[in-house]
Each structure stands twice: as structure tokens, then as C-alpha cells.
Amino acid sequence: MELTQDKTILNAMEPIVINIFEEHVLPNRTLKCDCNKCKLDIILLTLNRVQPHYTSTQVGEAYIKALYMNSQMLSDVIQELARSVLIVEQNPNH
Numbered sequence: 001m002e003l004t005q006d007k008t009i010l011n012a013m014e015p016i017v018i019n020i021f022e023e024h025v026l027p028n029r030t031l032k033c034d035c036n037k038c039k040l041d042i043i044l045l046t047l048n049r050v051q052p053h054y055t056s057t058q059v060g061e062a063y064i065k066a067l068y069m070n071s072q073m074l075s076d077v078i079q080e081l082a083r084s085v086l087i088v089e090q091n092p093n094h
């Protein structure tokens with residue numbers, strides 16, 4: 001069973017953080033630098049600080065949205081994203 005190649009294991013926080021970044025942070029905040037490298041750094045920094053939530057790739061976007069819409073997760077992730085934005089803006093990786 002080639003678990004890693006099939007990518008059967010997925011951290012649901014990956015799409016969640018990207019989703020929240022695009023839908024809740026970017027519309028409300030102008031980034032000092034909005035290149036893809038800075039955006040990726042913001043997402044990676046955030047992912048390293050929030051609790052991972054492992055699942056399988058079978059789950060759809062609806063499941064992932066339900067996971068954060070009805071919980072503390074949304075505000076936690078927004079808070080971590082805001083913090084990451086500040087860090088990346090102060091120390092751009094390029």
C-alpha cells in the first residue's frame with residue numbers, strides 16, 4: 001500500500017487555511033507584497049502553528065467547510081493568518 005504516493009493522508013488544514021486566506025484575509029487587507037512567494041510563506045507559517053486535522057482525500061470541500069464554519073477554528077485561523085502576514089511583511093523571504 002503506497003500511502004505516501006497515493007496521498008491518502010491529507011491535512012485538512014491545508015485547504016482550510018488557503019480557503020480562509022483567500023476568502024477572509026485577502027479581501028480585507030492589502031498585502032505589502034502580494035507575490036505568490038509571500039502568500040505561500042504566510043500559509044506555511046500559519047499551517048505550522050495551527051493544529052493539524054488529518055483526513056483522507058475522499059472528503060470533499062463541503063466537509064472541509066463544515067469543519068470550520070461551525071467551530072472556533074475559523075477565528076483561530078484568521079488570527080494566526082493575521083499574525084503570519086505581519087511576520088512575512090517584516091521579513092520578506094526575497
Ligand SMILES: [Zn+2]
Pocket residue numbers: 033034035036037038039092094
Ligand atoms: Zn513577495
